[in-house]
Amino acid sequence: MIWAAAGAALIGVFAPGLRAEPLRWHGFFEYAFGGRWVEDQTKHDRYNMLEQRLQLKTDYFFSGGDILGRWKSQFVFKGDFLVDEYFGGKTDFALREANMVMSPADFMDVRVGRQVLTWGTGDYLFINDAFPKDYVSFYIGRDDEYLKKPSDALRFSFYTDAANADFVLITHAEPNTLPDGQRLSFFDSFQRGVAGTNSDRMLVEPGWQAENFEYALRFFRNFGSNEGALYVFRGFDKSPRSYLNEAARELFYERQDIFGASIRGPFAGGIGNVEFGYVHSPQDDHGDNRLIENSMLKAMAGYEKDLGGDLKIGFQYYYEQKLDYEGYTEALLPLDYFWDEYRHLLTNRITKFFKNQTVAVSLFTFFSPSDLDGYFRGYVSYDMTDQWKLTWGVNIPWGGDTHTEFAQMRRDKNVYVRVRYSF
Amino acid sequence: MKKVLCIVFGCGLLLGTAVRVEAGDPTAEEIVRKANRIAYYQGKDGRARVEMTVTDAQGRARQRVMSILRLDIGDDAEQKYYVYFHRPTDVKGMAYIVWKHPGLDDDRWLYLPALDLVRRIAASDKRSSFAGTNFLYEDISGRGLALDTHELAGGDDKTYEIKNTPKDKGTVEFSYYVTRINKDSFVPVMAEYYDKNGKLYRRMEAVETKEIQGYLTITKMKATDLNASSSTIAIFDNVEYDIGLEEDVFSERYLRKPPFQWIKD
Numbered sequence: 011m012i013w014a015a016a017g018a019a020l021i022g023v024f025a026p027g028l029r030a031e032p033l034r035w036h037g038f039f040e041y042a043f044g045g046r047w048v049e050d051q052t053k054h055d056r057y058n059m060l061e062q063r064l065q066l067k068t069d070y071f072f073s074g075g076d077i078l079g080r081w082k083s084q085f086v087f088k089g090d091f092l093v094d095e096y097f098g099g100k101t102d103f104a105l106r107e108a109n110m111v112m113s114p115a116d117f118m119d120v121r122v123g124r125q126v127l128t129w130g131t132g133d134y135l136f137i138n139d140a141f142p143k144d145y146v147s148f149y150i151g152r153d154d155e156y157l158k159k160p161s162d163a164l165r166f167s168f169y170t171d172a173a174n175a176d177f178v179l180i181t182h183a184e185p186n187t188l189p190d191g192q193r194l195s196f197f198d199s200f201q202r203g204v205a206g207t208n209s210d211r212m213l214v215e216p217g218w219q220a221e222n223f224e225y226a227l228r229f230f231r232n233f234g235s236n237e238g239a240l241y242v243f244r245g246f247d248k249s250p251r252s253y254l255n256e257a258a259r260e261l262f263y264e265r266q267d268i269f270g271a272s273i274r275g276p277f278a279g280g281i282g283n284v285e286f287g288y289v290h291s292p293q294d295d296h297g298d299n300r301l302i303e304n305s306m307l308k309a310m311a312g313y314e315k316d317l318g319g320d321l322k323i324g325f326q327y328y329y330e331q332k333l334d335y336e337g338y339t340e341a342l343l344p345l346d347y348f349w350d351e352y353r354h355l356l357t358n359r360i361t362k363f364f365k366n367q368t369v370a371v372s373l374f375t376f377f378s379p380s381d382l383d384g385y386f387r388g389y390v391s392y393d394m395t396d397q398w399k400l401t402w403g404v405n406i407p408w409g410g411d412t413h414t415e416f417a418q419m420r421r422d423k424n425v426y427v428r429v430r431y432s433f
Numbered sequence: 434m435k436k437v438l439c440i441v442f443g444c445g446l447l448l449g450t451a452v453r454v455e456a457g458d459p460t461a462e463e464i465v466r467k468a469n470r471i472a473y474y475q476g477k478d479g480r481a482r483v484e485m486t487v488t489d490a491q492g493r494a495r496q497r498v499m500s501i502l503r504l505d506i507g508d509d510a511e512q513k514y515y516v517y518f519h520r521p522t523d524v525k526g527m528a529y530i531v532w533k534h535p536g537l538d539d540d541r542w543l544y545l546p547a548l549d550l551v552r553r554i555a556a557s558d559k560r561s562s563f564a565g566t567n568f569l570y571e572d573i574s575g576r577g578l579a580l581d582t583h584e585l586a587g588g589d590d591k592t593y594e595i596k597n598t599p600k601d602k603g604t605v606e607f608s609y610y611v612t613r614i615n616k617d618s619f620v621p622v623m624a625e626y627y628d629k630n631g632k633l634y635r636r637m638e639a640v641e642t643k644e645i646q647g648y649l650t651i652t653k654m655k656a657t658d659l660n661a662s663s664s665t666i667a668i669f670d671n672v673e674y675d676i677g678l679e680e681d682v683f684s685e686r687y688l689r690k691p692p693f694q695w696i697k698d
Contacts, residue, residue, distance in 0.1 A: 036522040069526075071693040084690065111690050119690055128549040155547040169686050230685075235532070235540045237553075276538060280555045318558035366487065366663065367565035368495075393565075396495050396521040432523040 036433060037065040037088075044151045044405075044426035050195040051206025053096065058193050058424055059150040060095040067107075081112040096193060106160050121165040126158045127178060129228055129239070131272045131283035133359060134374065135328050137308045138241035138270040138287050140226065141180075142248050144187040149194055149419060151389075151403050151426030159184055173231040180224040183216045185263055186248040189419065197418035199347050200259045204412055204421065213250045214262040222246075236275030241287070243268040252293070253301035264302050265292050280315030297334020300341040304332040320363035328355040347413055354380040368393040376416060383409025383417035401428040461585040464593050467619045468612075469578055475648045476674035478504040480695055483669055485566050490662040496520055497564050500671075500696035504678045510535040513683035514573070517691055518564075519698040528688050529554070535577045544688035551685055560605055567656035567665035572637070591616055607635070618649050634659050640666070646674045 044059030067088035072078040109123030130139040147156035189196035191209035198205035224245030250261035270287030286309040294302035314324035377384040389403030409417025498520040526546035541554040559571040626635035641653035
C-alpha cells in the first residue's frame with residue numbers, strides 16, 4: 011500500500027492538474043495453489059505454489075495545453091503485492107510497470123521507465139526477444155502475464171513511411187528468473203544431476219554500470235499484409251550458462267549479440283511466421299572455451315489456423331545449432347557434461363472456446379525429437395462473471411535425460427488452480 | 434446481400450440517411466447496394482463508444498465496453514478499424530486492429546498490454562462470436578455483398594424484405610437470412626437467420642436510430658440467439674463522424690500507445 015501511495019504521490023508531482031480527474035484504479039485479487047505429485051528435494055514436496063496476489067493498476071492520459079498534453083503523454087502504473095505462503099508467508103511488492111510514454115514529434119514516441127518489452131514472432135519461443143523472462147512463474151502455473159519480466163528502459167520508436175524503428179536502452183541487465191532448486195528442481199552441473207535445495211551455486215550478475223547497458227534495435231515495416239523485421243541486440247545472455255569459477259561454483263551471464271530477422275503474414279488460409287537469429291558469444295569467439303556458451307544459430311517457423319467454431323490450432327518448428335561445436339567438444343574435459351550440437355523442437359497449440367467464449371481450453375505441447383523430452387501445459391478457464399474467473403491447469407515436463415531442457419524439470423509436474431476477482 | 438448486419442452494427446458508426454427511392458420499386462440488388470453504401474460510405478471516418486450487455490438464459494449479465502474507430506480507405510470497400518476495450522477490467526487496454534479487405538481474409542492484430550505483445554490473429558472464421566457477445570465478427574467487419582444472392586421477397590409499406598442466400602453454403606452456419614430495409618432511409622432494421630432446417634435461430638434488430646451530423650445512425654441494436662435464449666444489446670454513444678482520423682492510427686504504434694484523444698471512456 012505504501013508503494014501504491016508513493017506511486018500516486020509521484021503522479022501527483024508529475025501532473026498537478028490531475029486532481030481534477032481522480033485516477034481510476036483497477037486490478038485483481040487472486041488466490042493460487044499448485045500441487046505437485048512427484049517428490050524431490052525442493053522446499054516443499056506437496057506443492058510449489060501457494061500465494062495470494064493483489065494487482066493494482068492505473069493509467070493517465072494528459073490532455074492539457076502543457077507540454078505533456080501536447081506530447082499526448084500517458085502514464086502507466088502497475089504493481090503486484092504478493093503474500094507467498096511457499097516461503098512462509100513472505101510479503102513482496104513487485105513494480106511491474108511505471109512508465110511514461112510521450113510523442114515529442116509526429117514521427118516519434120518515447121517510453122521511459124519500468125516497462126514490459128516484447129517483440130518477435132514465436133509463441134512461447136523466443137529468438138530475437140532477449141528481454142527478461144520468468145520461467146519459474148511459467149512452470150508453476152501463474153498467468154502468462156508473469157512470463158515476461160519488466161525492464162528499466164528507455165524506448166525510442168520512430169515511424170516513417172519507409173520503415174519504423176525501435177531503439178531500446180536497458181540500464182540494468184535483468185536476468186531471467188529460472189528454477190534454482192527452492193521451488194522447482196532442475197539440472198545443476200555442480201551437483202552432477204537434478205538438484206533441489208542442495209543446490210549451492212552462485213550466479214554472478216552483470217554489475218550496474220554504463221558499460222553493461224543493453225541495447226536492442228528493431229527495424230520493421232509492412233509489405234502489404236506481411237510484416238518484416240530486422241533485429242539487433244547487444245547485451246547479456248539472460249540465463250547463466252557460462253562458468254565464472256568452477257571451484258567456487260560460480261556461473262555468470264556471458265555477453266551476447268544477436269542479429270536476426272523475421273517475417274509474418276497470411277499463409278495457406280492462416281498466419282505463417284519465420285524467424286531466425288545468429289547469436290554471437292563474444293567472450294568465446296572461437297568456440298573453444300569449454301566454460302563459455304558457444305555462438306549459435308537459431309531459427310523457427312510457425313503456422314496458425316482458425317478452424318472455425320472458436321477453434322484454433324498452431325504448430326511451430328524450432329532449430330538451434332552450436333556453431334563452433336568441434337572447438338567446444340575438443341575443449342571439454344573428461345567429466346564435463348556436454349550438450350548436443352543440434353536441437354530440434356516442435357510445438358503445438360490448440361485453443362477452443364465454449365459457452366459464448368466464457369470457457370477457454372488451451373493445450374500447449376513442446377516436444378523435442380532430438381532431446382526426447384517435452385512439456386505439456388494445459389488449462390481450462392471459466393469466466394463465471396465479469397469479475398470472477400477460475401483457472402485450472404497442469405504443467406507436465408517429461409523426459410529421460412537429466413540435463414535437457416524439459417527432462418531436468420520432470421519432477422516439477424503440478425496441477426494448479428487460480429481464483430481471480432477483477433475490479 | 435449484404436452486410437446488413439455489419440452494417441448495422443459495425444457501423445453503427447456509419448449509417449447514413451436519406452436516399453429517397455425514385456419512382457417505382459428498385460431491384461433487390463439496388464436496395465442492397467444502397468443500404469450498403471449508406472451503411473458504409475457516409476462520412477470518411479467515425480468513432481463510437483459501444484456498450485454491449487450480454488444476457489444469458491439464466492438472466493446473468495456481462496458487460497463489454499469499447500471504443501471503435503473506423504476509417505474508409507480509398508473509394509469504397511477497404512476499411513480499417515481500431516477497437517479498444519475499456520471493460521471488463523481484466524481486458525482493459527487490450528486493443529485490436531482490423532484491415533478489412535472485401536473478398537479476402539481481413540488482417541487482424543491483437544495487442545495484449547500485460548505482455549506488450551502484438552499478436553497476429555488468424556481470422557478466417559468471421560462467423561465466430563465477437564468478444565463473447567451475440568454479435569459476430571462479421572457483424573462488425575462486414576459481409577461481402579458478392580457472397581450472397583439477393584432477392585426481393587416482399588415487405589410492407591415501410592420496408593423491403595430481402596432474402597439473402599449464400600453462394601457457398603459450406604462456409605456459413607445459416608442457409609439464408611432475411612433482411613428488412615427501410616424504404617425511405619435504406620437503413621436495415623432487422624435481419625433474421627434461418628438454419629439448415631429452415632428454422633429461425635438468430636435475429637438482429639435496430640432498436641433505436643438517431644440523426645447525428647445529418648447521418649441516420651443506429652444507436653441501439655440487439656442480437657438474439659434464439660436457440661440459447663441469450664441476447665446482446667449494443668448501445669452506441671459519443672458517435673461522431675468526419676473527425677479527421679489518419680491512417681496511421683490503425684497501426685502497431687497505436688496498439689502500444691492508444692490514441693486516447695479519440696477513445697477516452
